[in-house]
Amino acid sequence: MSELMQGKEPFRFFTRLHLSELTGLRASNLGQFLKLLKEVPGSCIYHHTHRFLQQHQYLSPEPPNDFAYWVTEALGEASLGEKLASIDTVQFPTIRSLREEIIKTIENHIKNNLLSRLRFASEGEEFHFIKSVSFIVPTKYIAYNLLDFVEILKKVTIDSMYFHIFEARLRLERTSNDFSYWIETSIGDKALAGVISHLDPYTYTLEDLRKTVVGIIEEYLRDKN
Amino acid sequence: MKNTYGIKTSMANIKDYIPIVGESTIEDLQLIAEKLKGKVIQNVNSTALGGGVAEILNRMVPLLRELGVDTRWDQIKGDEAFFEVTKKFHNALHGRRQDISRHDFNIFLDTSSRNINNMDIYGDIVFIHDPQPIALVKKRKKNKWLWRCHIDVSSPNKHVWRFLMDFIAKYDSxxxxxxxxxxxxxxxxxLIAPSIDPLSDKNKELSEETIASVLAKYNVPRDKPIVTQISRFDPLKDPIGVIEAYKLVKKYIDCILVLAGGTASDDPEGARVLEEVRKRAADDKDIHVLLLPQSDIDVNALQRASTVIVQKSLREGFGLTVAEALWKAKPVVASHTGGIPLQIKHKYSGLLCHSIEGAAFAIKQLLNSPEYAKKLGLNGKEHIKNNFLLTRHLREYMLLFLSTYHKEDVVYL
Known part of the structure; x- marks a missing residue:
């Protein structure tokens, strides 16, 4: 069994810390909002579709999406809010494709609801576009086998979890999350890697996601025993 | 060291935060601090005591030093006339009507020139807090300059903003x-929100005996629900509006109002406002207007003894008293202004209001529905724990310092 659990390459845990950079760009109606959505940097789209995951982790299953929240709460466009909240973020391999889907959803809504262009947010409730600046730092934690890996996973910060699951896949455009990639290529277990990569991480709190991944790996280890 | 209540008041070490935020969070702070080795961070503001900025720096500076970041803190000097002008700036930036003459601008520039001539600027990164020391950037050489604005500048007086823009444009960020x-x-x-220190005298757990002794000291009885606003006596904190809201509540619910606050050495308006508040409260023995000495334990005890905490500011930079109250799991009624909506999600972690009548209605709701009030308070505490504790603030300040050396959106350290 120990051979199965030993990695060809070690897994180095990184952590991702971020700063929110203000752009000074704001929208108070759907027309302005749509125009700016097309122009702002990808790091803005990333920030507003992922901020909830780290800041409101206990609120899950709150939509991890500032756009949905704003059109619902500030513009009173509940049906558009629901459509934006339902965008299946995990299906989009790049920020570019995610942005296109958001824009398409809003354009379709406006086409079918012409009056929606006339709704304005109250003063102080405008949408402010914010960029995410990521700082990626290697931690001291290195796993050489699956046993190490699961023990370390229990104690790293949720920021580290966040980096390897979300940031690596979407922002850095890797094909899978880092955990699945390492388990498949280094541990050599495609099935276990597949179980983890098939989770929809957007529907968990980060702590629940950690527990779920730890549970999957521990069950796997028990079976191997 | 022990204070008058016999409570240990020594400052916490960075490792003391582990039981609250976890060991790995502190390890992350150590990782980033390592990247700032060799850099000197020089903070400059206008007062060492009183107000939120001094309070944050008093905790932040020793902890950054403990993490190995060479952090120092200096204050500019100014006379009464200078601080009268900077208070006018403060009010004008908050959007209040304010007459500011050419003479006022000259007073600001003259005092700034003296500080520019006399102050030693030695930091690799110079971190200027608020408008009072903003002109020091004229001393800029090859070092990095950051301007931290703690004020709500969402609709500032245009003359003052334009005047300050000449300086702001010279900063890095x-x-x-x-x-x-x-x-x-x-x-x-x-965007960096301020924070509270969960281990400071103002926020740590207190025994029931300590709370009782503080209330006895100020002759505040506990036989009725207590509604409290803790704030400097400042028109922007609207203490008169709080009294009006309390009077609307009092028609239906017998309760006590506590208005408690101190003064900051750079706020010359405080005494006048306090006098007006005392006058308006004079005919009601259930209104307790308390001018607090610099005693964080007293503030802590008053908050913990309160049934509902109010922050009915007309304008607010951030409103740290809201975070303090929520950390104590207290139900809060606060204005939808400045940084308060970042701390309170309406009907989830507190109640937001826009008027005296709205504040009164929300206070009545909370006093009449203790289970609902409890739930809001607990949600609020969780939100503060995740987002507004000092450890998050330390991390973001260190990242801010590092950001001055990087232009990209994804930085590998």
């Missing part, structure tokens, strides 16, 4: 507490 304060600027701007 500006920092604001809420997205609502951001404006189109020729420099980078970051």
């Amino acid at each position: 500006a920092v604001f507490s809420s997205p609502n304060f951001s404006r189109r600027l020729p420099i980078k701007q970051f």
Whole structure:
């Protein structure tokens, strides 16, 4: 069994810390909002579709999406809010494709609801576009086998979890999350890697996601025993 | 060291935060601090005591030093006339009507020139807090300069903003507490909310005996629900509006109002406002107007003894008293202004209001529905734990310092 659990390459845990950079760009109606959505940097789209995951982790299953929240709460466009909240973020391999889907959803809504262009947010409730600046730092934690890996996973910060699951896949455009990639290529277990990569991480709190991944790996280890 | 209540008051070490935020969070702070080795961070503001800025720096500076970041803190000097002018600036930036003459601008520039001539600028990164020391940037050489604005500048007086813009444009980056304060600027701007220290005298757990002794000291009885606003006596904190709201509540619910606060050495308006508040409260023995000495334990005890905490500000930079109250799991009624909506999600972690009548209605709801009030308070505490504790603030300040050396959106350290 120990051979199965030993990695060809070690897994180095990184952590991702971020700063929110203000752009000074704001929208108070759907027309302005749509125009700016097309122009702002990808790091803005990333920030507003992922901020909830780290800041409101206990609120899950709150939509991890500032756009949905704003059109619902500030513009009173509940049906558009629901459509934006339902965008299946995990299906989009790049920020570019995610942005296109958001824009398409809003354009379709406006086409079918012409009056929606006339709704304005109250003063102080405008949408402010914010960029995410990521700082990626290697931690001291290195796993050489699956046993190490699961023990370390229990104690790293949720920021580290966040980096390897979300940031690596979407922002850095890797094909899978880092955990699945390492388990498949280094541990050599495609099935276990597949179980983890098939989770929809957007529907968990980060702590629940950690527990779920730890549970999957521990069950796997028990079976191997 | 022990204070008058026999409570240990020594400052916490960074490792003391582990039981609250976890060991790995502290390890992350150590990782980033390592990247700032060799850099000197020089903070400059206008007062060492009183107000939120001094309070944050008093905790932040020793902890950054403990993490190995060479952090120092200096204050500019100014006379009464200078601080009268900077208070006018403060009010004008908050959007209040304010007459500011050419003479006022000259007083500001003269005092700034003296500080520019006399102050030693030695930091690799110079971190200027608020408008009072803003002109020091004229001493800029090859070092990095950051301007931290703690004020709600969402609708500032244009003359004052234009005057300050000449200085702001010379900085590397500006920092604001809420997205609502951001404006189109020729420099980078970051969003960093302030924080509270869960282990400070103002926020740590207190025994029931300590709470009782503080209330006895101020002759505040506990036989009725207590509604409290803790704030400097400042028109922007609207203490008169709180009294009006309390009077609307009092028609239906017998309760006590506590208005408690101190003064800051850079706020010359405080005494006048306090006098007006005392006058308005004089005919009601259930209104307790308390001018507090610099005693954080007293503030802590008053908050913990309260049934509902109010922050009915007309304008607010951030409103740290809201975070303090929520950390104690207290139900809060607060104005939808400045950084307060970042701390309170309406009907989830507190109640937001826009008027005296709205505040009164929300206070009545909370006094009449203790289970609902409890739930809001507990949700609020969780939100503060995740987002507004000092450890998050330390991390973001260190990242801000590092950001001055990087232009990209994804930085590998």
